[in-house]
Amino acid sequence: MNFKDAIRDTLPIFVSYFALSFSFGILATKEGLNPYLTILMSVIIYSGALQFLLIGIYSKLSLIDIFITSFLFNFRQLFYSLTFLDRYKNQFYKIFTLTDETFALLSKRKVNKDYEFYVSILNHFYWIIGTILGVVFASYVEFKLKGLDFVLVSLFVVILLENILKEKRVFPLFVGVFSYFLFYFLGVSNILIFSIFLSFIIILLKSKRSKSD
């Protein structure tokens, strides 16, 4: 019965994963990424927003910048793993597939090894299938629409908005805006890394201060 439960519970995730990975497949193909590489990304990275981001930056940034950006971008996943440290001991595949949605679903459920595995593999499967169909669709259906890559911006805006609504604070938004435009107007060549580093320092200083208060 675990498998049926997993299918039922992951249905909403199926809808959103499929829609997003399908768009990812189309966008990556239209941007000229190799189809196999696109599908490989969904298999070995399996992180929606990061994959969308990579389409835009992979040809523009150096390897070290790609590494830093990807690591910091998905830094939050560290806390999912931290939460599941005891629960997921030595369960390699489940750790690897701990996405936002999988974490959100499983953290509400009791420990059940089989159920956890089914949920993890089903979500990964939806993501890969959507990508493959998106790639196939984009390769065989001719269409020319400019601006498809805006999906990434609206995706980021929505995640951002949900975060702000949840945390009820706009301070980090201001830190981001400040750091970015500071280096933007200074004309620094590598705005991304500079502004990420500056905001890291600001947050570090702020946490030190609130601790000593």
Next chain:
Amino acid sequence: MIEILTAAFANFLTRFLPFIFLRKYANRFLFLKDDFPVVLLTILTLYIIFPKNVEFQALSYQLIAILVTVVLHLTFKKALVSIFLGSFFYIFLLNYSL
């Protein structure tokens, strides 16, 4: 290829580091938990819509479409609806407006 593997490795680390190092070690970074995701998303969004050479028309369409996305999301609170309708709105502006 190497770019993808680099990103995959970095992403891999975010999921596995707590299991490789001790809990205590990873806990030192807890202060980043609340603020950092928002900061990063802000910076990355700005990085996309404010490139080195800004085209005024593209920028104004993007800002309008972002506004539409935000309003949609505040109204319906359905992520997929906001993302796709917001994007379609932008695509529409870009392809069919004067």
